[in-house]
Amino acid sequence: MTKPTAANPRSRRSLLRAAVLPVGVAASLVLVPLPGAVAAPSADVLIAEVYGGGGNSGATLKNDFIELANKGGAAFGLDGFSVQYISGTPGANSQWSVTPLTGSVAPGARYLVAEAAGTGGTVALPTPDATGTLALSGTSGTVALVSGTAPLTCKTAADCAAEPRIRDLVGFGTAVVREGSGPAAGASNTDAVARAASLADTDDNAADFKAGAPTPVNGKGESTPGGDTGGGTGGGPTQPGTVRIHDIQGTTRVSPMVGKAVTGVPGVVTGTRSYGSKGFWIQDATPDADPATSEGLFVYTGSANPTVKAGDSVLVNGKVAEYYPNQAGGGQSITQLTGPVVTVLSSGNPLPAAVLLDDTTVPAGYAPDAAGGSIEGLALRPAEYALDAYEALEGMNVEVRDVPVVQATDEYHELWVDARSGDKRTKRGGVVYLGYENPNSGRVMVQSLAPEAEHPFPVANVGDQLTGSTSGPLDYNKFGGYTLVAGALGAVKDNGLKREVTDRALPSEVSIATYNVENLDPSDPADKFAQLATGIVTNLRSPDIITLEEIQDNNGAVNDGTVDADQTVAKFIEAIKAAGGPAYDWRSINPENGKDGGEPGGNIRTVFLFNPKRVSFTDIAGGDATTAVDVAGSGKWANLTASPGRIDPGNEAWASSRKPMVGQFAFHNKKIFVIANHFNSKGGDQGLDSRFQAPTRSSEVQRLKQAEVEHAFVSKLLAADPNARVVSLGDFNDYQFSPALKALTKDCVLHDLVNDLPEKERYSYVFQGNSQVLDHILVSSALTRHADYDVVHINSEFAVQASDHDPQVVRIKP
Template sequence: MHARSLARTGLAALTTGALTLTGVLAAAPLAQAAGTPLVINEVYGGGGNSGATYTHDFVELFNGTDAAIDLSGYVVQYYSAAGNPGSAANTCTLSGTIAPGSHFLIQQAAGAGGTTPLPTPDQQCSAAMAGTAGSVRLFDAAGGTVDTVGYGNVVIYEGAPAQALTNATSASRTDGIDTDNNAADFTRGAPTPQNSSWTEPEPEPEPDPLELTIADIQGTGTETPYRGQVVATTGVVTAAYPTGGFRGVYLQTPGSGGVEKAPGDASDGIFVFSDWVAGNLEIGDCVEIEGTAAEFNGLTQLTNAFAERIEGCEPVLPTALTTLPATDAEKEVYEGMLVHPQGTYTITNNYQLNQFGQLGLAVGDEPLYTATDVVRPGAEALAYEAENLRRYITLDDGSSWNYMTNATAKETPLPYLSADAPRRTGSQLSFTDPVILDYRFQWNFQPVAQVVGADSPVIPISSENDREYDVPQVGGNLQIGAFNVLNYFTDLGQDEEGCAFYADREGNPVTTNWCEVRGAWTTAAFEDQQAKIVAAINGMDADVLALQEIEANSALSYKDLPRDTAIADLVDALNADVGATRWAYVPSPVGQVPSNEDIIRTGFIYNPNTVQLLGSSQILLDDAFANARYPLAQKFKARQTGNPFVAINNHYKSKGSGEDDGTGQGLANPSREAQSRALTSWVSSNFRGDAVFLMGDFNAYAKETPIQIIEGAGFTNLAKTYEPTSTTYQFSGRLGSLDHVFANAHAQRLVTGAAVWDINGDESVAFEYSRRNYNITDFYAPDQFASSDHDPIVVGLNTGNRGRGNN
């Protein structure tokens, strides 16, 4: 059913008063946000487009008050998805009067198709509205904003945008409610333009509802067999969501549950979409309920519902799930039911925790690994990922809020997360309380009420805090390492002309947004970033550290600065933190800096008290690296005794752009293969006989072909050798290593151990400096955790063992 305002549908509200399921209830008053009695009721931008019936776009207003409103001087403004008001044709000044309880139809531009004209418009304007995504604002005669509607992927909206539209659908206000959240207030459906002459049609006699069980309504397929029909049933409230945007409750058949189901069975639970229900019923209430059977994005539900409380219902029992149902069919039998997952689950995705309040879980005691970090690309990787999908489910927060865009959400503590409960990937958890199994964009375990903050009483899980506060011990007289420092830029966005920014919840700039400089936008944000990087590096206590993603200042187009400015600044900050000259940087080689260098580079810092440089650094100026970062080599030696070694710092082409070779290894894989061939060829021709370590961010997982090329040239992947399940990065709910340290045979004789220091890749992005003040809870701390999005690697060396190493 395409939901409309209460004035149009005359829907009945659920009440606690005495009633029969076939009785008539008075319609609830039209709900309006304070100060907004006039609203945009429907928007349609597909007029005249392919597949459209109507020839014109339109905007429809509705007056929900009991007095006429003079529209003289009011303005309707259309904006593109990017927020561009476009030409003057997109702005229309209104005239006329809109009667109480009446509509006002504004005809916009025509398309080339369509067969049916709009009803006689109350005003004709000329905006050519987009069919899928756009925004409409209504201003009063004084220029104040009366109402705003954004649909699709747009930048102008209230709360969160309404769904994207098609040429055959409009966004129409649901039940006349205006909560200042477009996603909650508008429903996508067939366009229903109404002008000021429209009158409520005589309602046809409603058929008696079908008396059914919840299992009957659910059916045994993926959708209800009674879609669009009025049904009546009895159920016990198992979950209620008066806040957070779900706007409803879950019901389950009295006395059901407690027994595991088989594929082909029907579920005994169902969702009821109703604001009154959500706000007035409590968990444990038993009700007789009548409503329309419907599907919403894969979730079976009842809409347009009313009910009464009754007595005598048998209690519902949660069904113990001894393991996670693997397939859609196995999960479908529990849709909307109260379940209690048993055993151990492992967090494998916490990126969406900062945005949608969700944790991705894998059943069992391990997270999900990127397939090509474990097995070879191709058939093996496809089979591995298929098994990943069978083990995955989302733990939601009982809310549809987007904490990055919804103003109310930003002022509400983010669910689940705190420094004491960091919910890191790889952390194991168990379910302490039952949850609902539902489908909202994906299969979810849903708490029985909205989770607000990290100490909410309805949090259904208990998880460990497995943060590694100290760097792993790897032995040896020297330690070397590699660390991607996440765009450490001393040049700031505020100093780059026209540089856009990402802002916190108060509108303050934090980080740059597609500028030449890629790090902090303000001095305050840079100081936050620097404090975390300094804490991490000084916590490693390494003697040689290969850094990636540090600014190449000389590559900046609008300044003339030395190449080593940023790395020198970092060294100063590190030394200031320890109060001594603990660090120095390897200078850039004279006359060898590439003219086409990326704005980020590789660089070495080292402890001058324990390590000395042998000769100057070298850059591999090979065309294979023209779309990446050129490798940097430096020979080192312990000051006291022992064998020298060569470290080569790398940062390959990323997986985010470039050609797709179809092998499932991300974009630009042929580039990374060419870079591995060029790198190993350089080693064999220039460093023959040396102990060589290849270090850095290779943007390739451990079993991918660029890594196979390196290993085929005689190098050993040290972290994977000493810690086979170690990972440095998380992406899309999968863990894997893009960062590596490789040793040739001469270098491997020096190695005493290797480990990943898990301080970044497992952490929620909410702890990063770049997300500070995005939520009312301040997650920032000047510590090592979430100092970057990559974990550092540390390797122990015994360089004093003469006769085993190479001189």
């Protein structure tokens, strides 16, 4: 499956937001690192906070504690791990003390280790996830997260840096053993040291940690013992405090109060969620006059279902946190309260009026430009930029009315609508993506607050209309950015979108198509093969030549070294025959095991199907996974040195990516060179809605190199025969305006046929509500005047899909 951004195969509904990432204040000083102990920067579990003043003079908490956090995307098992402690200046007889750990820490969650109690303090920790007896110093020492429970033996920064069992290490105060330029500063009887909001791990304790009031949070998201996380009185606040929601949200993307405890925050509950990231939204019924400060806030209840309900007027105590649903991908954060203690004052109150999302509230401008840097510190300008407008409404009750559906309902019970009438429409009712500078600012994902079993989500295709009012809190999630989580859903008006059927080729025309069949293997259900075959026979009119992308090996994602795909192809050919199509022949080249990317074990590759009654394939021996195809002869005698053959497969441009396959065909005794392509995916790119603007499209670098390699080969072929008939087609995983496609078409070596279509028809794929081009058919100049090109829309706009791509076909009079 090719996606413009990395996709997680697990249910997005269950991963809307995993457990919270409560954080401290971001470090304000970056120091030049000096030699120190270094445990490689962590992508998952690390030490988030250390407090050694528990029970000491002036302390409120009774116990020392160590808090871990998991910033990864999967649960991390801690069985067999330990946290260990040694004094700040260990001597010859100093030993590391050990607290063994058990259980696991959920993605995005915390794990609290309670350590020794002092004689003072008045407040107990929230229920810890592990308990030890380490007596940490309040001012200086070193804590390590260790794989194993045997005590460490290292006592210097250099020796600990070489210890492979250390997963993370924090030296504080005047600790000799620390990471980077120096230990974390400021630890005391009243102050802990904690990582910044992003949980950044730069291997420099001085830069990564800052002192502040201790804020212990356990694996359930609790920060105070016995707190009521969703309703009732439970010892909660009885009077409004001085802090309001707009004070917490502030005028930038990150709360000015992050990491701080707040009490008695008033609000009306606007929605509750008892699946995925559990909690509820509150909104202030008496907003301020600043349009940049949101009046809504999510209250995260950890593993507990919220017991409040919409319309409850509540007071909430909690800790302010920023949660990043897609931190690694550059996504925005969500300001929220964690470890809540809640008092319900009254029920049945009217919800605050929803803000209507339309042309008057969502600007055409999309995002401020920070030259690739973070926009988090910039003051929000909601009248100028859509991302600022959405952020200024984060957590608030919003509404869309009578809006077009611009991406069909998916398997996760989501769809996309467009709230701006000014966004560029496709011919069939979507919105078309025509340039990096115009991402269509009105696109919003819609989900439902109601579980699917209680209220089935509407099934809609692109071009349908979500009629009436759809309203609910405005959330943010890693798979779709800003999301209207609907408490009230409008009805779908079916506008009757039909799957297209291309024109029939004339006897004098050769028809050549491309189709990404989305990880096809023999274990796929017969219905998928039948649907794909119907697309070939009925909608594409049985093209003479078809390049297929994402054909997997004979046992699909089973990773056992199998690379043959003859069973996959044979099953597909039989399905085509059953649908009334021709008996296709085929050619392909098996990839090296595990070298072409895609689903692990799947060994995806491109395949030529061809109708031997209409065209012939010129077999030229010598093509394999590692041998580069070349050009021999000149003029009308120009030929490939191998057919099928791979274009420069050893070039580093094709690392972990599919290699283009070229084949030599003949139609009415006229030679046609066909190149099947599947360039590297967009995985790892920052999204359009990234907190970094302009977003970094890191995957473009490799595709540009791939395009340059293929351009050189086509140039060599055309140098041998300027009249060579070349068709290069497939899933290029990039846009017609991208650097890669510009490189492929440089000097008019190839012409991208999608640019001949009207703008409203330029798309083959829909992602995050944008109809866009990923698949292309390019031709050499000998064919530009005789090419009739069509993107056949049968998948991307529909809730029921055989593939996530639309096929394309060109009819050529060679």
